[in-house]
Amino acid sequence: MRKLVTSVAVITVLASGVAVFQLKRAVQEKEDAVRAIAQQIHADREALRILEAEWAYLSSPRLLQDRSVQFLALMPPRAKQVLRDPVVVPFRPRGLDVDEAEANSVILPVSEKKTIQKTKKMKGSSL
Amino acid sequence: MSALSASAGMSSVPGSVAYGGGNRTGIELARNRLIVAVLLFCLAFLVMAVRTVELGLSAEAPKRVAHTQIAIPPVKFARADIVDRNGEILATSLETASLYADPSKIKNPAEAARKLVAVLPELSFAEVEAKLSSGKRFVWLKRKLSPRQKWDVNALGVPAFEFRREEERLYPHGRLAAHVLGYVDTDNKGLGGIEHFFEDRLSDSEAVGSALNLSLDIRVQYALADELEAAKRAYQAKGAAGLVMDVNTGGILGMVSLPDYDPNSVRGVGDDERFNRVTKGVYELGSTFKTFTFAAALDDGLVGFEDGYDATKPLKISRFLIRDDHPKKRYLSVPEIFTYSSNIGTAQMALDLGAERQQEFLSDIGLLQPANIELTEVGAPLYPSTWRKVSTMTISYGHGIAVSPLQLASGIASMVNGGRLLPATLVHNPEGWREGKQVISPATSRQVRQLLRMAVSKGTGGRADAIGYRVGGKTGTAEKPKAGGYDRKALISSFVGVYPMDDPQYVVFALLDEPKGTKETFGYAAGGWVAAPVVRNVILRTAPLLGVAPKKEDEGLYKNVALMIEE
Numbered sequence: 001m002r003k004l005v006t007s008v009a010v011i012t013v014l015a016s017g018v019a020v021f022q023l024k025r026a027v028q029e030k031e032d033a034v035r036a037i038a039q040q041i042h043a044d045r046e047a048l049r050i051l052e053a054e055w056a057y058l059s060s061p062r063l064l065q066d067r068s069v070q071f072l073a074l075m076p077p078r079a080k081q082v083l084r085d086p087v088v089v090p091f092r093p094r095g096l097d098v099d100e101a102e103a104n105s106v107i108l109p110v111s112e113k114k115t116i117q118k119t120k121k122m123k124g125s126s127l
Numbered sequence: 128m129s130a131l132s133a134s135a136g137m138s139s140v141p142g143s144v145a146y147g148g149g150n151r152t153g154i155e156l157a158r159n160r161l162i163v164a165v166l167l168f169c170l171a172f173l174v175m176a177v178r179t180v181e182l183g184l185s186a187e188a189p190k191r192v193a194h195t196q197i198a199i200p201p202v203k204f205a206r207a208d209i210v211d212r213n214g215e216i217l218a219t220s221l222e223t224a225s226l227y228a229d230p231s232k233i234k235n236p237a238e239a240a241r242k243l244v245a246v247l248p249e250l251s252f253a254e255v256e257a258k259l260s261s262g263k264r265f266v267w268l269k270r271k272l273s274p275r276q277k278w279d280v281n282a283l284g285v286p287a288f289e290f291r292r293e294e295e296r297l298y299p300h301g302r303l304a305a306h307v308l309g310y311v312d313t314d315n316k317g318l319g320g321i322e323h324f325f326e327d328r329l330s331d332s333e334a335v336g337s338a339l340n341l342s343l344d345i346r347v348q349y350a351l352a353d354e355l356e357a358a359k360r361a362y363q364a365k366g367a368a369g370l371v372m373d374v375n376t377g378g379i380l381g382m383v384s385l386p387d388y389d390p391n392s393v394r395g396v397g398d399d400e401r402f403n404r405v406t407k408g409v410y411e412l413g414s415t416f417k418t419f420t421f422a423a424a425l426d427d428g429l430v431g432f433e434d435g436y437d438a439t440k441p442l443k444i445s446r447f448l449i450r451d452d453h454p455k456k457r458y459l460s461v462p463e464i465f466t467y468s469s470n471i472g473t474a475q476m477a478l479d480l481g482a483e484r485q486q487e488f489l490s491d492i493g494l495l496q497p498a499n500i501e502l503t504e505v506g507a508p509l510y511p512s513t514w515r516k517v518s519t520m521t522i523s524y525g526h527g528i529a530v531s532p533l534q535l536a537s538g539i540a541s542m543v544n545g546g547r548l549l550p551a552t553l554v555h556n557p558e559g560w561r562e563g564k565q566v567i568s569p570a571t572s573r574q575v576r577q578l579l580r581m582a583v584s585k586g587t588g589g590r591a592d593a594i595g596y597r598v599g600g601k602t603g604t605a606e607k608p609k610a611g612g613y614d615r616k617a618l619i620s621s622f623v624g625v626y627p628m629d630d631p632q633y634v635v636f637a638l639l640d641e642p643k644g645t646k647e648t649f650g651y652a653a654g655g656w657v658a659a660p661v662v663r664n665v666i667l668r669t670a671p672l673l674g675v676a677p678k679k680e681d682e683g684l685y686k687n688v689a690l691m692i693e694e
Contacts, residue, residue, distance in 0.1 A: 038199045045202045049221065056216040056299035061349035076668045079595025079677035 201336075205294055206315055207329045208338040209308060209322075211345045212380075212555045216338075218298050218308055218322070218390075220315070224277045224290040226268045228259060232287040236260035239285050243268065246279040259287075270313060271295050296322075298390045304348050306403040307341070307382050307502075307553060310390035318393075319401065321553065324501050340555040342378035347371050350668040351381040355637060358661045359385050362642035362652060368404035368532050369661070370636040371669065374540040374625065376561065377549035379500075380633070380673075382533075384408075407504040409529040410619045410638065413605035413654070414468045414587075415539070416525030418623075421465055421578060422542050423488040424476050426571040432691050435460040436472040444517050449474050452604065452653070453587060460691040465578045466586030468602065470524045477523030482514045485522065491566050492538045492548055494530050501553045506531050525603060532621070536636045539623050543579065543599075543631040546572045577688040580628040584685075585692055591624050591659035593666040595677025599631075600624035600662065602654035607641070617641045622658035626666050627675055629684060635669075637661040 057063075068074055083089065209218040233239050236259035244252045247269060258266045271293060272280070280288055296311045309320020315330075317323040325339060351369045359367040371381035384404040388396040402408065424430045438459045442449040451469050464472030477485055489495055497507045509529040511518045521527040533551055541548035547563030567575075579599030582588045587602045603621040606613035621638040625631050637658045644650035648657060670677070682689075 034197050038197050042200045042202065045199075046222065049202065049204075049219065052216055053219045053221060053297055053299050056219075059215075060300045060303065061346055062301075062303065062353075065349075065353070076664075077671055078667070079593070082595075082671055082677050084676045084678070 204335065205330060205332075206296065206311075207331075207335045209329075209341060210338045211341050211343045211348075212378075212557075213344065214338075214340075215345045216299055217304060217341065217343070217345065218296060220294045221297050223271045223273070223293050223295040225270045225293045226272055226277075226280060227289055227291060228266055228268055229287050229289065230259050230261050230263055230266060233259050233285075239287065242283050242285065243280070243288070246283065247272075247276060300345060301391065302387045302389045303345065303352055304343060304382070305387045305390045306384045306401075306405070306504075307343060307379075308390055310393045319504070320403075320502055324503055341553055342373075342376075342380065342555040343382070343553070344380045344672070346672050347665075347669045348381040348383065350672075351635075351637075351665050352383045352385075352387075354661045354664045354668070355383050355385055358637070358639060358642075358657060362639060362645060362648075362657050364639040364642040364657075366399075366404055366640035368408065368636075368638040368640075369665070370405055370532055370536045370634070371665065372536050372540055372551060372634045372636075374544040374631050374634055375549075376556070377537065377540065377551050377563075378555065379551055379553050380669075382406075382553075403502070403504045404638070404640070405532045406498060406500060406502050407506040407531065409506045409509055409531050410621075410640075411526050411529050411605040411608065412532075412535055412619065412621055412638075413525040413603035414470075415535060415601045415603035415621060415623045415654075416528070417465060417468065417473050417523065418539060418542055418575060418579065418601050419489060419492065419494070420473055420477050420480065420485070420523040421461070422567050422571055422575050423484065424480050425574050426567040427480070427484070429479055430461050430476060432461055432574070432688060436464060436469075436475045438464065438469045438471040440471075442471050442474055442520070444474075444520060447517055447521070449520060462578060462581055462688045462691040463693065465601075466581045466692055468582070468587045473524045474520035477519050478516070480519075480523075482516070482519040485519055486514055488566075489522075489528075491564075492541055493550075494528070494534050494538055498531055498533045498537065499550045500533060508534065526605060532636055532638055535623060536634050539625065539636075540634050541566050542575045543572060543625050543628075543634075545569045576625075576628055576631065577685050579625060580685055581688050581692060583624070585689070585694075587653075587655040588622065588624070588659050590655060591622055591663045591666075593626070593663045593670070595679075596666050596670050596675065597627040597629055597678075597680050598624050598663070598666055599626070599628040600659070602659060604653040604655075618652050620652055620654040620656075620658050622654045622662045624659075624662040624666065626670070629681060632675055633669075633673065635662045635665050637665070 204220045204222070206220045208216060208220070210216055228239075230236065236256055240252055240256040240259050243255055244250050250269060255268065258268065268288070269276075272290075277290065280290075294315055296315055298305075298308060298310075305320075307320055309317060309322035309324075311317050311322055317326040317329065321339070321341065322329065328334060329339060348371075351371055355367040355369045358364070367383070367385040369381065369383040370379065372379050382405050384402070386400045388400040393401075435458055438451060438454075439456050441451070449470050451467075451471055453467050453469075455463070455467055455469070459467065459469055459472050461472075461476075463469070464476070480488075486495070493499070495508055495510060497505045508531070510522070511527060518527050537548070537551045541563070546565050546567040546569055548566045549561050549563040576599060579601060580597065581599075582602070583592050583598050583600050588600045591598050591600050600623055603619075603623070605619045606615055607617040607619060608614070609617070619638065619640060620642050621636065624635045626633060626635070639652075639657050639661075642652040642657045644652040644656070651657075
């Protein structure tokens with residue numbers, strides 16, 4: 001009986017010793033990881049500064065205009081082309097799904113073309 | 128448990144202790160004492176068990192995190208960034224490496240110098256060799272290397288070459304806004320513009336993490352610079368200046384002075400390029416000044432829109448002859464004098480106003496004191512020390528007084544925004560509503576707005592009319608002074624525009640220094656021909672960015688003025 005108690009106690013002591021050691025090791029590992037992450041954040045922030053400066057340079061209006069002239073046929077908008085309220089656009093499709101889609105994304109010319117084709121087809125089928 | 132009950136049974140029989148042998152009694156005693164200790168331990172464990180169960184069952188306690196904070200090493204730099212009103216970076220500090228050497232460690236200076244010059248060809252071999260064979264402990268070889276150059280030098284494998292971490296001030300937008308930002312020297316001390324004015328704020332180690340927020344809008348700045356450059360080239364002007372200002376806050380959205388320079392490399396840049404024509408340059412700005420004469424006369428109730436002056440003949444005053452550039456040779460009403468920019472009419476109005484009142488009014492709107500702005504390059508206005516009758520007359524239409532474009536724009540802003548004079552500012556302060564000194568009454572301000580709009584829709588400023596944006600403004604053309612008089616060939620042509628006129632938001636000013644007329648302008652180089660289109664284009668480009676929507680004009684606003692103007 002007493003032997004049992006003693007052996008249980010010894011096993012418990014050993015087990016708890018191992019557990020504490022494991023815990024300590026795990027904590028140390030986590031601490032190392034945290035330190036590494038902090039270092040990484042620091043490095044990232046420094047890189048971010050450089051990237052931000054580069055982005056400011058690459059998105060400088062002069063460069064953008066050069067690119068625009070090179071690749072796009074865009075001109076400054078005339079007063080006629082600027083609208084206060086999109087509702088006044090003639091033949092603009094209305095309804096829930098259109099407005100919803102617009103809330104998240106801008107309709108690009110490509111997708112606009114598609115919708116035109118679709119409406120044409122639908123007209124044909126109904127006739 | 129069995130041991131426990133056994134000992135309890137024994138202790139309940141005291142007689143057995145008395146009758147037992149001495150040896151046995153000792154063991155019994157020891158055991159009994161042990162039992163007490165065991166009981167105490169059991170009790171303690173029981174308490175712990177109960178407490179554990181209680182903690183497990185009770186409501187979750189607020190989570191407490193171990194107090195060890197994760198310390199992220201801060202990104203250290205010595206000079207704060209400068210950003211525009213939208214947070215776009217205008218000036219930033221980046222880490223670079225500077226190359227130095229310890230010549231005492233070098234055995235073969237010629238060999239080391241040859242290797243170094245091979246990767247950094249901009250260094251001279253003789254100079255490097257002399258430095259390396261000097262036997263000192265420290266010599267700078269090259270400051271601020273690019274990462275690529277640093278890599279190359281490291282690849283040489285010369286142990287005596289070492290790097291020191293340094294900071295480099297970088298202006299990503301190059302020459303755009305150069306005169307506003309200024310520049311720094313090799314040791315990152317601000318030497319011009321905002322960099323100089325806010326030297327303490329920018330290099331303050333406490334505030335280095337927060338960027339300095341300017342009122343500039345880099346998109347507006349670019350539109351202004353682009354249009355001015357195009358006009359300067361087209362009319363072969365010596366220089367140009369431009370300004371976009373918010374009339375309700377005094378915030379400056381764009382400030383351009385041409386020729387300009389690249390603040391990233393200021394070595395070899397001349398004084399002409401560094402000269403800020405908007406704040407430091409003072410010019411006789413010509414007819415744009417009529418706005419102030421009219422505002423003063425209208426505010427005093429001296430004249431109304433129904434009054435007028437005779438402008439049949441040029442005025443002769445002492446040795447001067449006051450002529451009109453666009454002579455109508457008839458009696459002109461007050462709105463006509465403004466619209467057709469009649470010097471004769473304005474000069475007579477100024478005589479009625481009186482020299483003292485004129486001086487007081489100009490002083491009130493800050494045209495006789497240096498402008499108050501966050502730059503050190505500020506020019507003091509020039510005006511006659513003794514204000515004679517002829518000065519009163521010429522100053523009424525902007526001759527004989529030289530002010531900076533910045534002062535003029537601030538003055539015009541106060542004329543149209545309801546009469547509040549707000550000092551111009553380069554620092555963005557979105558919440559700060561500034562009261563401003565009331566210089567003219569809101570009613571007069573309304574009249575000045577009507578006059579300015581008429582000058583564009585019917586008068587000399589027609590080429591500034593950006594359709595849809597209700598532009599108002601005034602042309603200004605002045606001859607440059609030369610020894611003993613004026614040079615009829617050398618002009619300062621300017622235009623100051625305000626839009627939208629029914630609710631003024633922005634002042635746009637453009638000035639060209641000695642423009643030459645071209646075939647397109649029929650040889651004219653006056654403000655209405657060369658500067659007004661710049662203002663129109665700037666308005667067309669920036670209004671959509673600034674959220675000013677085009678709309679059809681309300682003709683009723685200008686009915687009473689328009690009636691007074693005959694073609």
